[in-house]
Amino acid sequence: MTELLALGAKQKQESTQLPLFAENLDSFWDKEIRPLFTDESLCFKVKTRNGNHIKYVNLDNGATTTPFATLKQHVDEMLDTYGSVHRGSGQKSIITTREYDASRDVIREFVGSSSQNYVIFAKNTTEAINGAATLWAKKPGKILVSDIEHSSNLLPWVTRDEVVQYRTQPDGSVSVAEIEDIFKAHENRPEAERIKLLTITGASTITGYRPPIYEIAALAHRYRAKMFADVCQLIQHERVDMRADDDPCHLDFVAFSGHKMYAPYGTGVLLGPKEFFDSSYPYQIGGGNLPYITRNLEIKRFYTERAHDPGTPNAMGAIAIAKAIQIIEALGRDRIAEYEHSLVEFTYTRLKLIPGVKVHIPGDNLAHVIPFDINGFDGRLVAEILAQEYGIGVRAGAFCTYEYIRKLKNISDEQDCEIAKQVESGITRNIPSIIRASFAVYNTLEDCDRFIDAISEIARNGLDHYLPNYKQDETTGVWSVIDK
Numbered sequence: 146m147t148e149l150l151a152l153g154a155k156q157k158q159e160s161t162q163l164p165l166f167a168e169n170l171d172s173f174w175d176k177e178i179r180p181l182f183t184d185e186s187l188c189f190k191v192k193t194r195n196g197n198h199i200k201y202v203n204l205d206n207g208a209t210t211t212p213f214a215t216l217k218q219h220v221d222e223m224l225d226t227y228g229s230v231h232r233g234s235g236q237k238s239i240i241t242t243r244e245y246d247a248s249r250d251v252i253r254e255f256v257g258s259s260s261q262n263y264v265i266f267a268k269n270t271t272e273a274i275n276g277a278a279t280l281w282a283k284k285p286g287k288i289l290v291s292d293i294e295h296s297s298n299l300l301p302w303v304t305r306d307e308v309v310q311y312r313t314q315p316d317g318s319v320s321v322a323e324i325e326d327i328f329k330a331h332e333n334r335p336e337a338e339r340i341k342l343l344t345i346t347g348a349s350t351i352t353g354y355r356p357p358i359y360e361i362a363a364l365a366h367r368y369r370a371k372m373f374a375d376v377c378q379l380i381q382h383e384r385v386d387m388r389a390d391d392d393p394c395h396l397d398f399v400a401f402s403g404h405k406m407y408a409p410y411g412t413g414v415l416l417g418p419k420e421f422f423d424s425s426y427p428y429q430i431g432g433g434n435l436p437y438i439t440r441n442l443e444i445k446r447f448y449t450e451r452a453h454d455p456g457t458p459n460a461m462g463a464i465a466i467a468k469a470i471q472i473i474e475a476l477g478r479d480r481i482a483e484y485e486h487s488l489v490e491f492t493y494t495r496l497k498l499i500p501g502v503k504v505h506i507p508g509d510n511l512a513h514v515i516p517f518d519i520n521g522f523d524g525r526l527v528a529e530i531l532a533q534e535y536g537i538g539v540r541a542g543a544f545c546t547y548e549y550i551r552k553l554k555n556i557s558d559e560q561d562c563e564i565a566k567q568v569e570s571g572i573t574r575n576i577p578s579i580i581r582a583s584f585a586v587y588n589t590l591e592d593c594d595r596f597i598d599a600i601s602e603i604a605r606n607g608l609d610h611y612l613p614n615y616k617q618d619e620t621t622g623v624w625s626v627i628d629k
């Protein structure tokens with residue numbers, strides 16, 4: 146870390162606008178973050194196009210994250226005593242069942258949930274929201290959904306229920322007053338026509354924009370609707386608090402994924418009120434989630450979380466999330482937020498000064514991701530160059546947030562129709578895309594510096610410099626290195 150210390154000192158001298166971390170940035174990383182990850186993952190080397198082996202810089206953390214090392218050890222240990230959950234009387238079964246059930250309490254506490262909420266496991270956020278949407282579809286009323294959602298918080302509702310879409314501002318930000326207008330317009334209609342649930346992201350996957358979810362929750366409750374927040378891009382970065390049930394700003398439902406919070410073991414979580422789940426018929430049924438079936442096929446049900454936990458669960462996934470939570474709590478969520486913010490702000494302030502670079506951050510909503518473009522370049526080519534020439538992983542694409550990206554790229558209705566026509570004929574090349582650098586707690590100032598240097602160089606070199614070495618697939622738009 147000596148290089149990093151020197152770099153940090155140099156950069157602090159260079160700019161008085163650098164964020165001030167309450168404690169020494171390098172020592173926080175060195176002493177507390179670094180030991181949480183294996184050297185193999187932190188120092189993973191990749192071969193670049195010129196044949197060099199260099200340390201990989203992972204700036205694609207909005208997609209998924211590297212597991213905590215101690216979590217790997219913990220899961221390995223738990224596998225030694227692994228047994229059937231809720232179904233056996235042997236010791237291994239008792240140990241695994243105890244740990245599995247205990248993970249629910251850890252999760253509940255982590256999100257400040259009341260004891261009146263169930264913790265339902267799914268394989269990821271997508272499955273958690275599909276589960277919730279299936280149950281909500283049986284209740285009368287409409288779902289209010291924003292137009293900046295990831296498709297995982299849009300399609301499960303759209304395909305099962307009647308949806309009212311809230312159109313955000315041109316930059317994707319939310320006007321609470323406009324949401325209220327929608328509630329008002331539905332307020333005095335028959336129950337089937339009223340808004341029963343509002344669902345919105347806690348943080349945008351593409352810009353990091355954080356809608357004011359607590360204010361929106363208070364509004365939803367005023368109009369007798371429930372509030373669902375997809376917090377899978379928020380919870381690993383900052384505190385999410387569902388709050389007490391009698392707090393008007395409380396979140397009724399939240400969903401998130403273990404793999405985005407350093408626990409990639411195949412589990413996601415849905416939390417919501419007991420009374421909602423107990424009054425809903427489980428959306429998947431079979432072994433383990435009901436106590437009895439009569440000879441006449443009458444099904445007796447549980448009125449516990451088990452009713453919504455069909456089959457043999459992914460116990461290791463649940464245990465892994467709980468362990469990740471304990472590690473995050475020990476590190477301190479506020480310190481994580483401050484540390485990550487320092488890195489993002491450091492990168493953002495430099496990136497936007499590079500000639501030819503356009504950063505797409507609405508207002509001053511800088512969060513944990515930086516979406517940007519370089520003039521004249523297809524974003525997917527930039528991502529490919531970053532990987533092939535600089536050993537830096539980012540992502541370029543539409544990020545499953547098609548309307549938000551249309552807004553950011555000013556795509557007209559005519560262009561939208563043309564793209565759709567092309568997609569129908571198999572051409573996906575012209576779907577708008579953007580480049581996203583997304584940060585996690587294991588990133589360092591050195592990573593940021595390498596990234597900024599790489600982007601400056603790419604922008605300076607210009608497109609023509611790269612075209613002899615890269616080719617684009619006419620149909621998919623994917624870029625690859627030309628073998629010579």
Ligand SMILES: Cc1ncc(COP(=O)(O)O)c(C=O)c1O
Binds near residue numbers: 350
């Ligand atoms: C805001 C948001 N919601 C939902 C999802 C889907 O998450 P998962 O792939 O874990 O189901 C993502 C994935 O990136 C996301 O960013």
